[in-house]
Amino acid sequence: MKELQDLLTGEKVVNLGKSQVVKGITNNSSKVQKDYAFFAIKGNSTDGHHFIEDAITKGASTVFIQDTSIIDTLKRKYPYINIVFSENTRKSLATASNKFYNEPSKYLKVIGITGTNGKTSVSNLLAQYYENAGYKVGVIGTINYRIGDEILSSGHTTPDPVQWFETLNLMKEKGCDVVVAEVSSHAAHQFRVYSTLFHGGIFTNLTQDHLDYHGTMENYFLAKREFFNQIQLFNDKAIASVNIDDPYGKRIYNDFKEKIDFITYGFEGEFKIKDYNLSLFETLFNIEYKGKTLNFKTKLRGLFNVYNLSASISFLIKDGFDIDFLKDKTLDLKPIRGRFEVVEAKDFIVVIDYAHTPDALENILKSLNQIKQNRVITVFGAGGNRDRTKRPLMGKVAQDFSDIVILTSDNPRFEDPNQIIKDILEGITQKSKVIVEPDRKKAIEYAIKTAQKGDIVLIAGKGHENYQIIKDQVIPFDDKEVVNQILKEI
Incomplete structure (x- = not known):
């Protein structure tokens, strides 16, 4: 708990309410409790100023705003609330949190x-x-x-x-x-x-x-x-x-x-x-x-x-x-989960890595090509509702540095996995190298069952993640667990 004055860094108090006590800080009106300070932040898709009344209803005693046009209305409607004007409520949220x-x-x-x-x-x-x-x-x-x-x-x-x-x-x-x-x-x-x-x-x-x-x-x-x-x-x-x-x-x-x-x-x-x-x-x-x-x-x-x-x-x-x-x-450093993580099979290896950008994928594939004894088989996809322009770039990288490319689903979110794969395919000219299998488990299974002696199977994109995001569902899925399960079965 802090006094309002203790949280300010040059902001202007335009209305002093009944209580200057601040028991918590948030920019999410749904998290507001009694005597919280609510910070109205203008985001890319939502404007926190639209949720000021909701925050006050839930018990906010202080609101930080950066829209001057609503000051008079707020003062008239909520004279018992502390109203603080900030040139940048994002900065104010950070400085106030630091002090809190x-x-x-x-x-x-x-x-x-x-x-x-x-x-x-x-x-x-x-x-x-x-x-x-x-x-x-x-x-x-x-x-x-x-x-x-x-x-x-x-x-x-x-x-x-x-x-x-x-x-x-x-x-x-x-x-x-x-x-x-x-x-x-x-x-x-x-x-x-x-x-x-x-x-x-x-x-x-x-x-x-x-x-x-x-x-x-x-x-x-x-x-x-x-x-x-x-x-x-x-x-x-x-x-x-x-x-x-x-x-x-x-x-x-x-x-x-x-x-x-x-x-x-x-x-x-x-x-x-x-x-x-x-x-x-x-x-x-x-x-x-x-x-x-x-x-x-x-x-x-x-x-x-x-x-x-x-x-x-x-x-x-x-x-x-x-x-x-x-x-x-x-010499004693331990590998990081999902970063060039090696699973050894009988006569080939599987590498699990978080690489999800063109550069990261190229870096690990170049490293694998320097140590490979036979072929590199790459399994990867791309995240949905994210930068689409990198997808064909990743396709080209996978084509240039892999012997076999298996395109699959990553975290498609609200996009169609098949459309994401089509975007990746735009960067691939050697289609004969490519197998499409949108089901990630089946794609990993195909890669492992295709692997020959001396091969390296790279499963890229998710690394340490133990889930897949499909639409608004978070579904348990761990590349390493899937690999170990398949290896036990073959």
Whole structure:
């Protein structure tokens, strides 16, 4: 519980009601309880200002608005309500949530990871390194929100501001020293983590995704850039690691190098990838840093994991970690659920991976082609009600780097799975390589029963997810469980 005055950051109180007590915060009128503050936010599809009366009926004592045209009406109709005008209610929701939960990031080392691909892997790798160094670590990300092995809740890439600061506060109260968090482009654009005191950030890469929301790649980039803008706004001593091989990474570096203490990684980086050796069971890579060659060995597979590890290790070096400690612990890192997760059959392997963008699919297929003994069989689809333009691009990638392509359903949501498959087929010219099976279980079964000695079966797109979204139904479906079940039966 807070006093209204304690939650303000420059907003203007245009009407003072009977009670200035705030017992909770929300921008969802259905969650309002007595003496809550309701934040009216103009979204892409709905306008929170239309739900102000519903919020007041449910007990809101305070409303934050950014529409000046309704002030006089609200004052006349609800003189007993606190009415606060904000130039940006999204920012106000974040700053008020931060204050309501006692500014938890001041007491934590919070690190944000952003980029199209690699966020989950890098956040989990960072968590393992910090835990090996004796820190108590919280993770906020796509798979779940957790402290060590304690699962706090199921995950979303980045929660809304209220849950974000509530989770940070809970992690602080449970004794965490460090929090590593995935920060999506939506989160940065919608100011979900605004006012957080970030210790630092990592940029992995930027490739086509989420254009259904952002519209253009430039807008998508600007959302990612906004995250680094927010880092430097609230911490003038922030550190960051950026993939300098990525043209968008170079832009972020050039835009903020005077305000953020960067280390760059990649084949062109200060933390420079010199060479690497991939095999089915381990990866060796060499790094040149400050005139020395550093040799790393890991059980994680694929070139993209060389990048993920380089992102993590370079950031930790910037954070003061000993290089020999990092080299030693790299060998002990555990694979991440649904990220190049290998299931061994009798004489072939199945790889389960979250790759759901053209770039991610190309990265893992290139890695598989470097270690394959026979053929690569790829099973994948694309999510419904999402960026349609990436579908033919993924089709072309699958065609170019697979021997057999099995097109199936992913999370179709409210789209027809057959239409999604048709969209993917537009990028495929070698139709003889392609088999269409909309039923995902049957598609996986076909791939496994088709596999020969030395083959690699890639099941892409869902990774750790244990469900399928069909229309408005969430149906249990776990690629790994399905694979294990089929392997037992053959």
